[in-house]
Amino acid sequence: MEHTAKAALEHGHKPDATVKEIWKVTGILTVLTIIELVLGYWMYASKEMGDTSKHFIKGAIIILMMAKAFYIVGYFMHLKHELRNLIMTIVVPLILFVWFIIAFLYEGNSYHNLKNEYNGYYKERNEQKMEKKEEPKEEHKEQKKMD
Amino acid sequence: MTTTTATTPAKYWNGGKSPFNVEYGKLMMWYFLMSDAFTFGAFLISYGTTRFATTGWPNANEVFSSYPFKPEGSSPAPLIFVSIMTFILIISSVTMVLAVHAGHNMDKKGVVKYLILTILGGLAFLGCQAWEWTHLFHEGAWWGRNPFPNSDGTISTTNFTNFFFTITGFHGFHVFSGVVINVVMLIMALFNKFEQRGHYLMIEKAGLYWHFVDLVWVFVFTCFYLI
Numbered sequence: 001m002e003h004t005a006k007a008a009l010e011h012g013h014k015p016d017a018t019v020k021e022i023w024k025v026t027g028i029l030t031v032l033t034i035i036e037l038v039l040g041y042w043m044y045a046s047k048e049m050g051d052t053s054k055h056f057i058k059g060a061i062i063i064l065m066m067a068k069a070f071y072i073v074g075y076f077m078h079l080k081h082e083l084r085n086l087i088m089t090i091v092v093p094l095i096l097f098v099w100f101i102i103a104f105l106y107e108g109n110s111y112h113n114l115k116n117e118y119n120g121y122y123k124e125r126n127e128q129k130m131e132k133k134e135e136p137k138e139e140h141k142e143q144k145k146m147d
Numbered sequence: 148m149t150t151t152t153a154t155t156p157a158k159y160w161n162g163g164k165s166p167f168n169v170e171y172g173k174l175m176m177w178y179f180l181m182s183d184a185f186t187f188g189a190f191l192i193s194y195g196t197t198r199f200a201t202t203g204w205p206n207a208n209e210v211f212s213s214y215p216f217k218p219e220g221s222s223p224a225p226l227i228f229v230s231i232m233t234f235i236l237i238i239s240s241v242t243m244v245l246a247v248h249a250g251h252n253m254d255k256k257g258v259v260k261y262l263i264l265t266i267l268g269g270l271a272f273l274g275c276q277a278w279e280w281t282h283l284f285h286e287g288a289w290w291g292r293n294p295f296p297n298s299d300g301t302i303s304t305t306n307f308t309n310f311f312f313t314i315t316g317f318h319g320f321h322v323f324s325g326v327v328i329n330v331v332m333l334i335m336a337l338f339n340k341f342e343q344r345g346h347y348l349m350i351e352k353a354g355l356y357w358h359f360v361d362l363v364w365v366f367v368f369t370c371f372y373l374i
Contacts (some may be wrong), residue, residue, distance in 0.1 A: 018248055026241045033237065037230050040373040044208040044225055058374040065369040069362055074360045076244050085159060086167040090177055097188055104192045108199030116202065126202040130296035130303065 025075040029068055036064050176352045180359045183321075187363050190317065191370055194310040203297030205307050207372050210288075210295050215278055229372045232275045233364065236322075239268025240361040243329075247354040250347025255336060258350060262333045265357065269326040276319045280312070288312075311371060318360070318367050325360045328353045 039057050043049065074080035079087055115122045157164040167174055191286025198204055212223035214231075242264040287294035293308040332353045341347045 018251075019245070022241060022244050022248065026237070029237050030234070033230070033233055036369070037226055039213075040208075041226055044206075054307060061369060061373050065365055068365045072240065072358055072362045072365065076240055076361075077355055083166070083168050086169060086174070086177070089167075090181060093181060094184065098183075100192055101195070104196045105199050106205060108196035111200040112202065115200070126300050126301055129300045 021075065025071050028071055032064050032068050032071075036061050039064075158315045170348060172352055173348065173355070176279060176355045180355060183359065184363075187317070187366070188312075189284055190310075190314050191366060194314065194370065197306050201306065202212065203301045203302060205293070205295040205298055206298035207335065210283075210297070210307075211279070211372060213282055219366050226372065228275070228279065229368060232272055232279075233368055235268055235272045235275065236361050236364050239272070240358055241264045242268060245352045247347075247351050248349040250341070253342075253347065255339070255342060258336050258341075258347060262329055262336065262350075266326055266329045266333065269322055269329065273319065273326070276315065276322075280315075281306075283311075314367055315371070318363055321360045321363065325353075327358045328356060337371075 039061055043054060043057050079090065116126075148172035158164070169177075209223065211229060212225045214224060214228040217224065242261045245260050245263035246265060249261060283289075288308045288311075290309055290312050291305050293303050293305045295303060295307065297303045332350055335341060335349065336347075341349065
């Protein structure tokens, strides 16, 4: 219970400053989300966009996502104002994600390449067009029954 | 006392003071959330792996292009509904911080007010998700069923819907439990439980959980709807 009484004083801001900070972070999160949405819509709307620029925009969206995560964890969850010891016990284990993401996406990509190189059936099947939206529903059901 | 701890970091582990300066429950909530982050991380990374291993993939903008009361035959409206959901969750996160802040000031009225707003936000989000799931179900999508072709028109796999329903479902379940926790907090606040204890630390723990739910949505939203 000591912590509560101190909490406001602890970080040197007065109660009003805390509320101000909350609204500032809200504004930042809103702006970041809007930028994300604009980028996402841009990707959808422009028909002649190449793959490279698409990847570039996706990268930008991921950076914005990380920024949002930082503001939520740092300010809303108050981690930025905790003691360094606590921050480290939370953040250091999360570094595992760097390996986790790189290793598994690499693995997925490798599987994709192998299938396309050695599995002719897979490759051929990927070139078949799906029939019109309405029909597959029934066909699917029939297939299910037959199975 | 806190000022001295802040200036002499070397003495944290010499005993006599709390090295993390948070109480037990809050620290354990952090560790729980860390483990939960790995659960969600594993889900999202398996989704990413599958997507990397698959040639074609449905275009999210074509799949999620509707909203309630959309006029029949009007042009597809991608991102609109999901951005509303995102903002609902961000705003409910803000009201939760304000509830925690009111708790710091021992302001019962403020805690009750902001908790009610947070609960309403959570329920609104769950309502949106229920609508979206129902809508997709009527379009023929469910676990094991995917009516949406890949973006280039080729036959898609059911991975798309399986991952979508599993991950948003798991997240929705977290939102639901967050709402339940917040309702419990509201009842405790109304019955003066925290006034009797002399502190509102419990609200902080509930708040951490609720922000985490919002945090996960940031990732789910980006992975499923944007990229």
